[in-house]
Amino acid sequence: MNIAVLLKQTFDTEAKITLAAGGGIESAGVNLIINPYDEFALEEALRLKEKAGGEVTVIGAGGPRVAEALRTALATGADRAVHIEDPALAAADEYAVAEVLAAALRKGSYDLVLAGWRAVDDGSAQVAVRVAELLDLPQVNVVTALTVADGQASATMEIEGGGQRVEVPLPAVVTAQKGLNEPRYPSMKGIMQAKKKPMEHLALSDLGLDAAAVTPKTRPTCHFLPAGRSAGRVIEGETPEAVRELFRALRFEAKVV
Amino acid sequence: MLSLARRIADQQGGETAAVVLGHNLGDCAADLARFGADRVYLADDERLAAYATLPYTRVLADLVRAREPRLVLAGYTVMGRDLMPRVAARLGTGLFTDCTGLELDGTEPVFTRPIYAGKAFVRGMAASGPALATIRPNVFPVQPPDDGRTAAVEMVQVDLPPADLRVVVREVMRAVSARPELTEADIIVSGGRGIKGPENFKILEELADCLGAAVGASRAAVDAGWIEQRFQVGQTGKTVSPVLYIACGISGAIQHLAGMGSSKCIVAVNKDPEANIFKVADYGIVGDLFEVVPEMTAVCREMKAQG
Secondary structure (H helix, E strand, O other): OOEEEEOOEEEOOOOOOOEOOOOOEOOOOOOEEEOHHHHHHHHHHHHHHHHHOOOEEEEEEOOOOHHHHHHHHHHHOOOEEEEEOOHHHOOOOHHHHHHHHHHHHHOOOOOEEEEEOOOOOOOOOOHHHHHHHHOOOOEEEEEEEEEEEOOEEEEEEEEOOEEEEEEEEOOEEEEEOOOOOOOOOOOHHHHHHHOOOOEEEEOHHHHOOOHHHHOOOEEEEEEEOOOOOOOOEEOOOOHHHHHHHHHHHHHHOOOOO | OHHHHHHHHHHHOOOOEEEEEEOOOOOOHHHHHHOOOOEEEEEEOHHHOOOOHHHHHHHHHHHHHHHOOOEEEEEOOHHHHHHHHHHHHHHOOOEEEEEOEEEEEOOEEEEEEEEHHHOEEEEEEEOOOOEEEEEOOOOOOOOOOOOOOOOEEEEOOOOOOHHHHOOEEEEEEEOOOOOOOHHHOOEEEEEOHHHOOHHHHHHHHHHHHHHOOEEEEOHHHHHOOOOOHHHEEOOOOEOOOOOEEEEEOOOOOHHHHHHHOOOOEEEEEEOOOOOHHHHOOOEEEEOOHHHHHHHHHHHHHHHHHHO
16 A cells, blocks of 8 residues: 655744744744654554555655655655755745645555644644645545555544544545554664665656746735733632632633633 | 624625535524624535535535635634635635634735744735635624624525545544533633643533533643543644633643633643743632632632522
């Protein structure tokens, strides 16, 4: 079974976010990681491969540092990597990224496409679903359990107030939620082997696309930081009195209960 | 959402339409009219009884193509986040996810949405129409209903090719809980490392049930295996903005604050007076949560009894 994993490189979740001098978010000096939800997708792909054989291909779009994330995925156990890099993608939005990822997927033949259900940076939770639509594949989103047999995937997905188990014919796009598995770390041996594994670098023209095909459909106008919260009041006193004062404040000052 | 759409339509002099998909929909149009819909599209079909990505995408995308609205809004709910990116891709258009702000710049909608789980925000506009957005629950005010309003009702023709029925639901597991959904709750009672074990969430649940609140947790509590992942609040969990967030035994790691920092009022209960959570809390009690939380439940019950 051949599996593609869509991989995004994001800021570390512990990163402090500041604005860049020229607008936008400052990225200098920020530790970059594989989007944690994509790690669940990669781990699931590796487990399916270990059971059913086949190949795991990781595909990522973005600047030169994305290659580090792809190399890490190879060290973790993926077989091949595809890095899509093009100056025309500098201002890419979800629409544009989905277009290039779909084009890269069309070049291969995959039984299953896995991705994180959202990225921890922009949190738009769009790209994998858009890719499913562009490739006319069914999607199962926000999955916490997955089994594959006889050309069918059975997946448990989150719904309001619980979960549901759905069955879908392959190929399909499945997005991973935390809880799907416990991702492994790259081993020393894996890191050594990763250096010899193939990483393909593709520009838009290699995908049969031009700059017009990736013109963003959305235009950011400004970035800003939330108004900082300031520390409020610590209510002193013995527990019964403090709790009474708290509820009085919640009711009459904050008016929230 | 209808209130929001109504406000935008009134500013622009446009019309607001509600789209309802389901089966045996009955008379929902009157209510939708009272909350601001000028027009109600009803797509009533057995195959739409439960939400399914491909059939709902087909109906909504076809309707948008036919009627060419300037703006399409859906809630950022389990359904909205599954449906709207697919509709956007089919229409070849942009989508703004999980919006917390929507204003007009002249006649163009400007969307505000959190990024990095609320550590920053971005404003943006659609480069071409229609503009699609999912809206964070609980953020925009609901206008009081206007009983004088009525809406024109139109039935939508539902044509679904067999390929739209490729995904089959085999089993639905309802979590047995009368508590509200975390992302939609007005009040959340949340526990962290200080809870010390799975059995102790019970004391938070008692307070939550008195307040009509949802129960949440920090990553520390989830990673320790004390509570299911779907209760996690933070950058790798859910982003919430309730009216009241009560953090019990939560230190206030940056990734947790990102997920609940937009709450209107934050209460912190923690043994450690230096805990980060106190830096963002409106009210804090330094103390043992095993003492403070049951006391809160007792006072809450007393208040409820008094009405």
